[in-house]
Ligand SMILES: O=C(O)C1=C[C@@H](OP(=O)(O)O)[C@@H](O)[C@H](O)C1
């Protein structure tokens with residue numbers, strides 16, 4: 001049980017470099033592993049989820065060394081992975097599991113993937129079913145982990161995705177690299193596009209149409225290792241962007257954050273709510289970065305729906321917190337995907353916010369929140385429910401409360417942001 005910092009005396013002030021992007025760190029390991037030659041990742045995210053990916057590829061026979069945040073991968077090529085001697089441990093990481101299902105479906109060996117209790121409850125048919133249309137032979141446990149993948153020759157497909165999910169899309173792209181012909185995928189909605197951007201940088205022939213939802217994948221690319229600086233994770237920066245907006249008298253600058261536009265939903269939402277956000281030092285590239293400065297502001301309520309969700313999917317607990325301090329009623333819909341994350345994030349946000357007396361109501365696919373009502377602590381024992389993002393959002397919420405609060409399961413931050421509490425302390 002951790003004692004949380006409650007209402008700070010002064011505003012939050014300072015500059016921070018947040019850890020490397022989780023999505024890009026996972027992909028850096030995976031794509032480096034299946035390339036020829038050496039890949040070096042700088043500012044790699046050394047959190048549990050990305051370490052699960054790193055260890056899994058070591059078990060697949062890929063030489064990978066890590067020295068702090070620098071990872072060196074001696075790629076074995078698309079056909080050079082080796083059958084592991086035991087099941088691969090996915091830990092808590094949905095991204096590792098789903099992307100690896102796509103990659104391993106086309107290999108010439110059998111693999112079993114296992115995970116922790118939370119991951120073992122998350123749906124895997126969303127990946128195994130479309131992969132089966134490509135000829136993949138995957139056995140799930142009633143749609144969940146453990147999953148056994150009997151690698152086989154895959155064939156090309158023309159497939160319309162049924163869920164707006166970058167993990168499902170990425171699994172299909174990785175399978176399509178190993179198919180007999182060219183595949184075409186059409187997304188329901190644009191989702192984060194790191195797989196497309198990064199695989200192209202490694203040498204894959206992937207075309208993305210201007211409609212942002214149609215992706216053509218040509219098989220059997222020659223992938224070559226490269227050196228990559230992982231940008232700061234927008235999803236981690238988002239905690240401090242929210243905190244700086246809500247704690248009066250704050251100014252926080254977040255350095256070198258990835259601003260890929262499939263990830264900047266929180267910035268647009270904050271702007272629409274009257275937040276004070278500005279960017280500087282914009283560095284264009286495959287994955288652009290910028291410094292983001294946020295000042296405290298009085299916020300107005302917002303309504304967001306399905307089309308807004310993918311670019312802010314992991315930050316929705318923070319949008320709920322912003323709404324809980326806005327001067328009116330906010331509505332978030334189209335976010336049913338939150339129910340199948342590390343926890344049912346709709347249910348746990350409502351449970352935890354109610355402990356602080358926040359006027360929040362669950363919808364099947366979102367929330368209604370009345371931020372005009374004052375908060376009133378009803379239960380001072382907060383709980384992450386083992387979900388890293390819930391633990392961190394409750395730590396930010398605590399900054400707005402003037403009674404002592406504790407957090408159970410604070411260790412869950414190690415999944416995506418082990419330095420979270422230390423970084424927060426530097427701003428106080
Ligand atoms: O592809 C990725 O790296 C991710 C995609 C998203 O999941 P879905 O694809 O399930 O939406 C996101 O929630 C997750 O944190 C990371």
Ligand SMILES: C=C(OP(=O)(O)O)C(=O)O
Pocket residue numbers: 049092093094095096314341342389416
């Ligand atoms: C949903 C998340 O990750 P994953 O799906 O990789 O477990 C997250 O980081 O919020």
